[in-house]
Amino acid sequence: MHCEARTLSDSASTPNTATGDALAASYDDVPYTSAPSPARHPERLATIGQLLGLDVPPVSNCRVLELACGDGASLLSIAATLPDAHFVGVDFAAQPIARARRMADAIGVANVELMQLDIRALPPDLGRFDYVIAHGLYSWIRAEVRAHLMPAIARHLAPGGVAYVSYNTLPGSYMRAVVWDMLKYHTREIADTHGKLVPARALLELVATPVATDSAGQQAMRSEVRDTAQSSDAALAHDDLSEPNIPVHFHQFAADAARAGLAFLAEAHANAMTVAGLAPHVRETLARLDRISREQYLDFIYFRRFRESLVCHSEALSRAVVEPARTLRLHALPSLEVRTAAARGEGNAMDAQASAIVRVLLERWPQSVPVAEIDARRKRDATQASPPTERLVLDLYGAGMIELRTAPISIARVAGERPRAFSAARWLTRDHEVIPSLYHAPLRYRDPLGRALLALLDGSRTRAELCAELGGPFAGAEGPGRLDRALGVLAGKALLVA
Numbered sequence: 001m002h003c004e005a006r007t008l009s010d011s012a013s014t015p016n017t018a019t020g021d022a023l024a025a026s027y028d029d030v031p032y033t034s035a036p037s038p039a040r041h042p043e044r045l046a047t048i049g050q051l052l053g054l055d056v057p058p059v060s061n062c063r064v065l066e067l068a069c070g071d072g073a074s075l076l077s078i079a080a081t082l083p084d085a086h087f088v089g090v091d092f093a094a095q096p097i098a099r100a101r102r103m104a105d106a107i108g109v110a111n112v113e114l115m116q117l118d119i120r121a122l123p124p125d126l127g128r129f130d131y132v133i134a135h136g137l138y139s140w141i142r143a144e145v146r147a148h149l150m151p152a153i154a155r156h157l158a159p160g161g162v163a164y165v166s167y168n169t170l171p172g173s174y175m176r177a178v179v180w181d182m183l184k185y186h187t188r189e190i191a192d193t194h195g196k197l198v199p200a201r202a203l204l205e206l207v208a209t210p211v212a213t214d215s216a217g218q219q220a221m222r223s224e225v226r227d228t229a230q231s232s233d234a235a236l237a238h239d240d241l242s243e244p245n246i247p248v249h250f251h252q253f254a255a256d257a258a259r260a261g262l263a264f265l266a267e268a269h270a271n272a273m274t275v276a277g278l279a280p281h282v283r284e285t286l287a288r289l290d291r292i293s294r295e296q297y298l299d300f301i302y303f304r305r306f307r308e309s310l311v312c313h314s315e316a317l318s319r320a321v322v323e324p325a326r327t328l329r330l331h332a333l334p335s336l337e338v339r340t341a342a343a344r345g346e347g348n349a350m351d352a353q354a355s356a357i358v359r360v361l362l363e364r365w366p367q368s369v370p371v372a373e374i375d376a377r378r379k380r381d382a383t384q385a386s387p388p389t390e391r392l393v394l395d396l397y398g399a400g401m402i403e404l405r406t407a408p409i410s411i412a413r414v415a416g417e418r419p420r421a422f423s424a425a426r427w428l429t430r431d432h433e434v435i436p437s438l439y440h441a442p443l444r445y446r447d448p449l450g451r452a453l454l455a456l457l458d459g460s461r462t463r464a465e466l467c468a469e470l471g472g473p474f475a476g477a478e479g480p481g482r483l484d485r486a487l488g489v490l491a492g493k494a495l496l497v498a
């Protein structure tokens, strides 16, 4: 196939139809650092597809296409953990693709092709992919460009495949748009994206300052302004100040997908579809609606501002009903929220049966546990009638307390004599604020010594050599003990390779 014949270097000569595009220039001007998220991992797409009855391709040797892959930090981190899978990342901005190529070379991934291409001009022979990812694209491009996205996904998605699309949604984005409008007005005379950042932050500071007579509505808007002020430069430049930035209602998104022969499958975060916190009469009203309307009204109720939706070919989706028995084929992990609460010694409000499952998962972290094993253990230990494992696992998943995946991965619980950390995390720890765990979780790891240690863990150094090279608190008699503890922290973040 055509794209398989291309190498990393010869794809550099791919013609870029977007040369001179102001949007491409803005991404060359202010770098957007692509952050990891389990929701953008083919594992998540496969898991949700499988639960909803799709015949999804196995992840281990799947084909993944990322449209608008940016600096590739997300795609390459995934590729580094799936050596038998094949990845293609396209983006029309030159600088991000150049950074992606540098990272690919540095971490030695050979299963990724990176191409500087406009999504409006994808080669017809690009091929079909089991999983397609388009993050940060749909609502940040002009309508004329957006019109190409769903047809491109439909063309390049394999029959049983699943695609991820994120976008700003209404009605919640109306609140954000109040801030976007004032920022754009304030910086209207400044041409380069980078130059807008300082004045934009000055305006945010001005408007965030409380006024003695603030009403509840004004306080809410001021808190919106404060939230925007917390954004990184990349988010401020490419989301809040982005031109264009056109949020849509969910029903518009679903109709756009349907026109291309695609159907809404689910949200990438199972807990985004929950009705658990709603009053009974609200739930009853929603239960009478079809799937698409129900999602739309959930957006009204939650004032939703952002979605990460999964779509598939319409003909692949027969019922879109969760099949509980399929959980028994999956592997479970405690979610970040549950691990954070456990580390703080806090419990989570859940019944004893669910809590027993979470306890097992916490004990086995950072390894995942087959749900079938949990089921066998529960059946063996059952002293009384209890809810089926499938039900409990689905409830925990829907509540965001556990993660599910189709396959386990190899993660070290303890560091060896020559400790080795995840190659993508080692590379990104040098200049990315957020680094990926082996589960593609975003880690905001701030400890500078821990980061320095992580960067050295390529498996070539003994513990004694690590202590010597790090020096400072790792030198002297206390050094080995400190190193042990620091390695324990990295293991607990699922960063060490077995």
Ligand SMILES: C[S@@+](CC[C@H](N)C(=O)[O-])C[C@H]1O[C@@H](n2cnc3c(N)ncnc32)[C@H](O)[C@@H]1O
Residues within 6 Å of the ligand: 018, 023, 024, 027, 032, 033, 034, 035, 067, 068, 069, 070, 071, 074, 090, 091, 092, 093, 096, 117, 118, 119, 120, 134, 135, 136, 137, 140, 141, 145, 238
């Ligand atoms: C907000 S960034 C998201 C990058 C990446 N998906 C991530 O997860 O971080 C949006 C990206 O879309 C790219 N982009 C925008 N319009 C495009 C187009 N027409 N064709 C290809 N890439 C495009 C930009 O260059 C930029 O890298």
